[in-house]
Amino acid sequence: MKTKLLYLDDAYLKESSAKIVSINTKSPQVEIVLDQTIFYPQGGGQPADTGTIQTDKGIFTVSHVSYNDGLILHKGKLEGLMNIDDKALLKINWETRYHNMMLHTAGHMLDQAVKNIDNKNFGVDGNHGIAKRAFVAFKFPVDESLIGKIEDEINSIVHKNLKITAENISEKEINKRKIKLQFELPKNKDLRILSIGSYNPMPDGGTHLKTTNECSKVSITGIQEKKGQWRVSYSIEDRENKIKKDKSDSSNKIISISELKSKVTNVQNLIKNDLIENLVKEELKTKYLGKKGIFNDLAKIISQVGSANKRQAGQILNELKTDITESIEKSVVTSGNSQKKWVDLTAPGIKPKTGHMHLVSQAMEEITQIFERIGFSRSRYPEVDWDWYVFESLNMPKNHPARDEWETFFVDAPMNKKMGKIVLTTHTSNGQVREMERLNSKPPIRMINIARCYRRQQDATHTQMFHQFEGLVIDKGINIQHLKGTLDYFAEQFYGPGTKSRIRPFHFQFTEPSLEVDFSCHICHGTGFLDEKTNKVNGEAREGALGHAPENQRQKCKFCKSGWHEVGGAGMVHPNVLTAGGFNPSLYTGFAFGWGVERTYTLKEGLNIDDIRLLYSGDLKFLEQF
Template sequence: MSNGIPELKQFDEASLDAAFSQVRADAERSAAEPNLDREQFRLDWLGRKQGRLKAISDAWLKAAPVEAKKLIGQRFNELKQQVEALVDESAATAVKVEVRSLDISLPGSAHRPGAEHPLTKTMNELVSVFERMGYSVGIGPEVETDFLNFESLNFPPNHPARDTQDTLVLADQEQKPLRERLLMRTHTSPVQIRTMLAQDPPLRIVIPGKVHRNEAQDATHSPMFHQVEGLCVDTNITFSDLKGTLDHAMKSLFGSSMKTRFFPSFFPFTEPSADVQISCPFCNGKGCRKCKHSGWIELLGCGMVDPNVFKAVDARRIELGLEPKYDPAKISGFAFGMGIDRMTMMKYSVSEIGLLFSGDTRFLSQFA
């Protein structure tokens, strides 16, 4: 006997049955041991290099005469199936033992319900308001050229208004012409230019997205934040259309009792421009800490699209081989933009903007 395998001297059916029965009994006896190591049992019998079935194949099949190989092969296949069944049975028994030993008094792993991030929720609510008014949704890259981010929007080189949008410029851009230098977009307005280059008027588009500015982090400022901007271009668009659109949007978002008022302002890409205030939704205009006891909260900026923007778009369309369609003598339009982070903070009484980006589940679970 070698490695627990009896020497096979006779190759008649009776001798083969006796030899295979002995090996089968050894396997069953090993599988029944109380402290069975399942993996070791599998390797002992089914291992490719040193398993007992491999040894039986080498010792019996190779040494058998030709007329006996078929008989041995049939019995060998049956033995292999029986050993594999013993391995599977030992594994199933071990699982049952493990289940029986489970301490059900331990707290389980609960699957907590998910929820939209408050920023996402506010953005989706605002975008859906404009979608119901017939606006489509536009998106664009966060890395833009100076032309799309500034020059086409009436920010000529060295214009002081560029200082109000302290910009994060990509490295190694000095060798390029200024208009081709890459930067992190400071507003989602470049998507307005991209849309006008790709589509003929009329158009109505709302643009949600992430923007970047070189600002110090504090309770209400972050170098990365979110905006929603809008653009409407058609014939005979007036400031009254702009006021009616924004008033309807604010009432849809905050309730029908919401009031809006407009104050003159300045933006390079609109003329005339205005800041928009809404009556404080927390005190209904009576005055409280959140509105600094004024009854009003400044929420967004807007204005009529400056003719220089339309001229820049048409000039670029001509460069691209497209027909100019944005003649300011024939069309007009309005644009607006607002910070979603500030609106979210106001809506959910969040005091620190950093909480919106922290990923702290203790904070986010409040919105689940």
């Protein structure tokens, strides 16, 4: 069965009905599947919708939505009762969705604007509001000096008021119409293309505006090189502002006396400030009482005051005028004896500080996105869990010596006969059997589980709390090549093109065979050496001239051990673990992998952190670098 995606046909649906197909209350967040939905699942750079699903007896608050093999999973909190086959009323938070639509459409217009300026260039990736970021990443360099030009170009597309259409299409049709596609199409979804005016269409599964000028004004906020791509960040003007502006053009709103009074107070405050700033008398006169001055501007408002209040309004305005005149007369500074300070217009401005996500959160977000692109879904499981899920079900029976490797925190709570003691999870692997149970031991499983873990050790290279991410895939015919392919895919996506994975035999209790995973060093491209002339990596030099230089004359890469980094463990899921999760190991196989988020990220940024505790110190000097 597949969920019918109503938002694809009509992105403006704010409400609809649907039938409940399944409810899963086993995971920490309740999960609902419907026969059809207006909720957009996170993907293509567009954030998931939020909203409510309501039946006669219950209300479900949707906090996240994801796509899993044709099914849309609505995750959130259930109050009251819901049953399979219940009829439900769906409502999305339209304000948020509409903003996301604007951002998404703006992203495509930005792509087009850059193409219009440099026709070789094109966008290869984008984020339209996930984690409050918006950018399009371009294949080739985009120079900062172009910011103004790009901004003009994109806003001219906005003003052209072009029609935006989306259509479902077959691969054959794409070839027939000679539509040029600049990146690979997602294989797990139906093909759909988006056209803006007569520009070349592009594949897209998002929700979009109907015309370009529905979008607010777009600003380009920066250009940054990241992972060999050029990220052009953008923002759109607040929708409220646009609505206000649109309205004020044809405004005939009635102004009340109290509104007028508050405007008058604003002007009085303004002039007080100017007097403190020692503005020159002549300048003050022009600014406040001149033909195009502030007073005349405010006085126009009288036409918007209701006729019953006109007299009173006139009086208030007259008093204001007297007040302004007296204030200006009191000012002692004139152009003749100006004590006004010089203003240096060339002095650099003060840049306001902006916040951003902690680097570990950034890493988790990025890792999730990379795996979601190949069909993984993110799950969350308890961080305080039964011994059964953390150890026993993972082929580590009580008193097994392998348990000693984990410096476990135990919770002082009553034991359960089957489940054992309660512990703080030492690894994300407690999610394995839980995920198998959540899906009622029905394949396929493609899970990515990112969570906090706890171990009783603290020194320069360990913190008592840290993050791990863990992948689990179970289906018929899964073999070690799938694992290697997934590792290679992640290496390239996360560390950049050309990064490879390497596996070495190892031992873990819950996998057989077990492997250790290394990634090639992206600083020296796996060679272990840097270019001695520039101290930089240079692809051509590496394979060309320098490849012949004697090793002792080349500079070693300080960042890695001869070209490789150890990152973590992986392996084929042990038959005992499959059995514990209700799978028949003679029918199904699977692989799992997992390692620390902190190390994965610091490696990528080329950081040699002497003391890993720095990550959680809250030291802004350190955190502001990311």
